[in-house]
Amino acid sequence: MTRDIIINGKFLRAPMTGVHRVAFEISNALADLAEQQAPELGGRRFEVWHSHDGRGRADTIRLPTRDVGPLENILWEQMTLPARQGQPVLLNLCNIGPMASANALTMVHDAQVLLSPKSYSLGFRLWYMSVQRVLARRNRALLTVSEFSRQQIAKTGLAPLDRIHAIHNGVDHVLRVKPDEAVLARLSLKGTNYALALSTVQEHKNIGVLLKAFARAELSGMKLVLFGSAGRETFAAEGHAIPPNVIFAGHVTDGELRTLMQHACALLFPSTTEGFGLPPLEAMLLGTPAICAPCGALPEVCGEAALYADPHDAAAWAAVLSSLARDTDRRASFGTLGRTRAAQFTWRNAARRLLDILDLVEPSRPHSR
Structure with a gap:
């Protein structure tokens, strides 16, 4: 018996973020399983439903898609989607979903709105906390x-x-992703020794510790490349002192980011809390060592294949990175460990x-395996 499952396709209307990446990639991995008629599907048929403003990217999903109206954005998710859902299970992969739908599963990526409230506006926190409850x-x-x-x-x-x-x-x-070397x-x-990190002023991302580290003498010969919106x-404006060896790359394409990761001495990720942490694993899969804070899910995800530094100690970050930069054998070793882990x-x-x-x-469904 075929059982339909609807995937909430609101991620098709927004720029790609880490959360949206998860929805996009899981949807297409399910499409691959469906194409191969994998027994794990157990008769399930997945379909991605989206609002009118998501149809421009619907062809990037290999599952069947459906343009479901009316309304857009939050109103579409909270009103149109549950009104049209019917009997199928609804799968929400981007932190929230329609409050009126009980026959659903929702992926809540982390508890960051509670763990690091200063990283978000008051309105955003209240909305997410209310809906998720x-x-x-x-x-x-x-x-x-x-x-x-x-x-x-669970602790919340x-x-x-x-x-x-x-x-x-x-x-x-x-x-x-095809590398774009022009970046x-x-x-x-070209020919420069640099480390790479995300450019954001969200408190829990903790980029300030990297700015302090790169102001130290031991990193004066290396550059810090920050990619992203900030x-x-x-x-x-947030009161950070910015040393001269910091480069702001701005928004980069996926191809540019792959190139930046591949040529970096290390990917730096000093987050004080993290629900998963995709960038360190992305770099590790490309053979670039990751240096992380031993916080959140980062030790769970990266294991012993990454290096770690105290998130509150700029000197520790400078010491770990400068040591890695000097030791080509150690860089190669962590490159291999990272690839295997990722x-x-x-x-x-x-x-x-x-x-x-x-x-x-x-x-009501018997186990398929």
């Missing part, structure tokens, strides 16, 4: 992206542990884990 009470189950997030979500009282299920992200999407010339990085003026995280495995969870929470 309703979903936790009404949905069949919650999903998340790591055991760390599962434990943290959102839902008990036995109703929260972890699905590790994949990272193999980075291998499909090295554009940023004057520019020099944004950091200065190769375990595939979107096919994530899709299969999702199917296992659906077997558990759909009581």
Whole structure:
């Protein structure tokens, strides 16, 4: 018997973020399983529903898609989607979903709005916390992206542990991206020793510790390349002192980012909390060592294949990075360790884990395996 499952396609209307990446990649991994008629599907048929403003990217999804009207944005998700859902299970992969839908599962990626409230506006926090409380009470189950997030979500009282299920992200999407080497010339990085990090002023991302590290003498001969939306003026407005060896790359394409990762001495990730942490694994899969804070899900995800530094100690970051830069054998060793570790995280495995969870929470369906 075929059982339809609807995937909430609101991610098709927005620029790609880490959260949207998960929805996109799991959807296409399910499409691959469907094309191969994998027995794990157990007769399920997935379809991505989206609003009118998402149809421009609908062809990037290999599952069947459906343009469902009327309305757009939050109103579409909270009103149109549950009104049109009918009997199928609804799968929300981007933190929130329609509060009116009980026959649903929602992936809550992390508990960051509670763990790091200063990283978000008051309105955003209140909206997410209100919606997620309703979903936790009404949905069949919650999903998340790591055991760390599962434990943290349970500690907030959102839902008990036995109703929260972890699905590790994949990272193999980075291998499909064609490198764009022109970015090295554009940023004057050819022949330059540099480290790479995300450019954001969100408190929990903790980029300030890197700015302090690169102001130290031991890193004076290395550059810090920050990619992302926050520019020099944004950091200065937040009171950060910016050393001269920091380069703000701005928004980069996937191809440019792959090139920047491949040529970097290391990917730096000093987050004080993290639900999963895709960038370190992406870099590791490309053979670039990752230096992380030993916080959140980062030790769970990166294991002993990454290096670690105290998130509050700029001197520690400078010491670990400068030592790595001097030791080519150590860089090569961590490059190999990283590739091996990151190769375990595939979107096919994530899709299969999702199917296992659906077997558990759909009581009317016999287990397919």
